[in-house]
Amino acid sequence: MLRQMADHELETVRRWRNHPKVRAASFTCHEIRPAEHARWWADLRVDPARRLLVYEHQGTPAGVVTFTGLGTLDHSGSWGFYLDLDGLERAGALLPAWIGVERAAIEHAFGPLGLRTLYAEVLAANEAVRRLHGRFGFTEAGTYTRDVDGVAREVVRIRLDREEVQ
Numbered sequence: 001m002l003r004q005m006a007d008h009e010l011e012t013v014r015r016w017r018n019h020p021k022v023r024a025a026s027f028t029c030h031e032i033r034p035a036e037h038a039r040w041w042a043d044l045r046v047d048p049a050r051r052l053l054v055y056e057h058q059g060t061p062a063g064v065v066t067f068t069g070l071g072t073l074d075h076s077g078s079w080g081f082y083l084d085l086d087g088l089e090r091a092g093a094l095l096p097a098w099i100g101v102e103r104a105a106i107e108h109a110f111g112p113l114g115l116r117t118l119y120a121e122v123l124a125a126n127e128a129v130r131r132l133h134g135r136f137g138f139t140e141a142g143t144y145t146r147d148v149d150g151v152a153r154e155v156v157r158i159r160l161d162r163e164e165v166q
C-alpha cells in the first residue's frame with residue numbers, strides 16, 4: 001500500500017535514495033546530503049504537481065513512489081520509485097516488493113489521482129525495470145539522450161493508458 005510519509009521518515013528516505021544501486025538507476029547520481037534533501041522535501045510538499053508516498057510491503061516501509069507533472073488538463077502524470085534495497089534483500093523480499101510497488105503505483109495513479117495516462121522514464125540500460133514495466137502493460141514510447149552527471153545516457157519513455165489496465 002501507499003501512504004503519506006511521516007516527517008520522522010525523511011532521513012530513512014534519504015538513506016534509501018543514496019543506496020549506490022538507486023543512485024546508479026537515477027538521473028542525478030551524486031550522494032544527496034541532508035541540507036539538499038531537506039530543501040527538496042520542503043519544495044515538494046507544497047507543490048500540487050508533485051507527490052511523494054511511502055510504499056509499505058507487508059506492513060514494513062519499503063520504498064518511495066513519486067508522482068510528478070500532476071494537475072494537467074489531459075490528466076497525465078509521471079512516476080518513479082526506489083526501494084529499501086538493503087532491507088528487502090535481507091528479508092528476501094526484493095522481487096515481490098518490485099511487483100508490489102509497481103501495482104500500488106498504477107492503482108494509485110488511475111484511482112485516487114484520477115489519471116488517464118501514466119508516464120515514466122528509465123535508463124535504457126536498466127533492463128530489469130524495463131521488463132517489470134512491460135509486464136504491467138507499459139509500452140515504450142521513444143528514447144532520448146540525457147546528460148546524467150556529465151555522461152550522455154539513453155533514456156526510455158514509457159506510458160500506460162487507463163483503458164489498458166484490466
Ligand SMILES: CC(C)(COP(=O)(O)OP(=O)(O)OC[C@H]1O[C@@H](n2cnc3c(N)ncnc32)[C@H](O)[C@@H]1OP(=O)(O)O)[C@@H](O)C(=O)NCCC(=O)NCCS
Binds near residue numbers: 014017025032040
Ligand atoms: C530512481 C528514480 C526515481 C530517480 O529519479 P531522478 O529523476 O534521478 O530523481 P528524482 O525523481 O528522485 O528527482 C528529481 C530531482 O529531485 C532531486 N531529488 C530527488 N530526490 C532527492 C532527495 N532525496 N533529496 C534532494 N533532492 C532530491 C534530484 O536531484 C533531481 O534534481 P534535478 O531535477 O535538479 O536533477 C527514477 O530514475 C526511476 O524511477 N527509475 C526507474 C525505477 C528504478 O530503477 N528505481 C530504482 C530501483 S530500486
